[in-house]
Amino acid sequence: MTNQPHNGYGPREPYEPYEPRDPYGSYDQQGVQPPAQPGYDAYQPYDPYAQAQPQQAQPQQPQHPQNPAAWPTAQGGQQGYAQQEPVTQTWQTPTWDTQTWQQPVAPAPAGDHSYGSPWPGEPEPGPQAHDFGHAPGAQPPSPVAEPVAPAAPxxxxxxxxxxxxxxxxxILAPGFRPAVLTTVLAVLLAAAAPLGQFALVVPVALLQAVTAAGWFRLNGMWPARQGIALAFLGGIAADIGLLATDADQAPTVLMGTLGVWVLLTLVLQLRSNAAPDERxxxxxxxxASxxxxVVAAGHLAATSSDAVVIGAVGVAVTALARALPLPKIASPVVALVAAAGSGVATGSLTGFGTSAALLALAAGCCALAGLRAASYDYPSRFVHMTAGVALPLMAAAPAVYVLGRALG
Structure with missing residues (x-):
């Protein structure tokens, strides 16, 4: 009997000092050899107190198949060889933050796709290609097309x-409808000429308005209201000057009006807020408009009304002949022949004589030049109905004025 209290758990085991663990240590390295005993199994842990306490039955440990290729492990230099497991051994040790513990990762169950295993029937992923080369049997990565910036509209x-x-x-010449309108305007000029300048000024002003609008549109400037209005006012100023002075003063009136209006046009463009090139x-x-x-007022400046009639008829015939579906080379020739023939006919009716053919032929040539100028804006119908109508008659005005004075 002793004075120590009875705890019911048997005698205490002697305290064993802690020794550092070496997962790669072995008995050979530490110099500890297990005692040779009958029935001793080198793969079982050695217990030095197994003989001292025979009355305590040790629980039977499950026997594992011996695997001599297993990696040895040691605990305190007295642990045996552990069996190799299919999974990697992990240790529960405190992490750096000393607050959490690393838990062993459970092996992925079969068919669990969260761990990257393929779906049933899906082939295993092959080795991945790296930047420095491709693994054997691996397919090279498909080139990724670089994004292309969307093209500007x-x-x-x-x-x-x-x-x-x-x-x-x-280049498309004005068709038959502009030619008909040119003919109508020419007939108005021919009909108003014998009535005097005050009657002739009405169709001339109409011709000037269509010329101003058509020229701006022909050059791609529309609506350009200020420019058209300024050009038209220049023509009206020339008409007023011709009506207020004698016929001999016509060149001075026309040149003076033109000079003043060019200056006004320059002032108007200087006040514009557009870019220098546009101005x-x-x-x-x-x-130019x-x-x-101003040049279109030459019909009003002609001293002979017969010259205005001959020139207007010659322009009308030329425009109609040019609109006929004829070969490109033959069309202008036919138009000029028709203009000369119209001069012969109108000369006999007005008493102008055979020289009317020359005047009509010259007016026809000027009309062809005006039609050619109106053909450049392909295929703007508005240009054809404005510039295509007015430019033939406007271009014939200098010939009517000069040849009318010379042949009359």
Whole structure:
């Protein structure tokens, strides 16, 4: 009997000092050899107190198949060899933050796709290709197309550009309808000429208005209200000057009006807020439009009304003949022959004589030049109905004035 209290758990085992663990240690390295005993199994843990306490039955440990290729492990230099497991051994040790513990990762169950295993019937993923080469049997990665910036929206092609791309002619002469309108305006001039200048000024002013609008549109400037209004006012100023002075002063009136209107056009363009290139282009177009409207007043400046009639008829016949569906080479020739024939007919009716054929032929040539100028904006119908109508008669005004004075 002793004075120590009875705890019911048997005698205490002696305290064994802690020794550092070496997972790769072995008995050979530490110099500890297990005692040779009958029935000793080198793969079972050695217990030095197994003989001292025979009365305590040790629980039977499940016997594992011996695997001499297993990696040895040691605990305190007295642990045996552990059996190799199919999974990697992990240790529950505190992490750096000393708050959490690393838990062993359970092996992925079969058919669990969260661990990257393929679906049933899906082939195993092959080795991945790296930047420095491809694994044997691996397919090279498909090239990834670089994103292409969306193209900026292009402006629609003009009719002339489309005709050029398709191989069609970019110059299209005004058709039959503009020719009919030219004929109507020519008849108005021929009918008003014998009535005097005050009657003739009405169709001349109409011709000047159509000329101003058509020239701006022909050059791609629309609506350009200020430029058209300024050019038309220049023509009206020339008409007023011709009506207020003698016929001999016509060149001075026309040149003076033209000079003043070019100066006004320059002042108007200087006040514009457009870019310098646009202002220069606008100055050229506005100045040319003012000059053409002033030149159209030449019909009013002619000293002989018969010359106005002969020239107007010659222009009308030329426009109609040019609109006929004839070959390109033959069409202008036929138009000039028709103009000369009209001069012969009108000369016999007005008493102008055979020289009327020359005047009509010259007016016809000027009309062809005006039609050619109106044909460049392919195929703008508005240009054909304005510039295509007015430019033939406007271009014939200098010939009517000069030849009318010379042949009359």
């Amino acid at each position: 292009e402006r629609p092609m003009t009719a002339a550009e489309k005709a050029k791309a398709e191989g069609r002619p970019q 220069l282009y606008g100055l050229m177009v506005a100045g 003012a000059a053409l409207t």
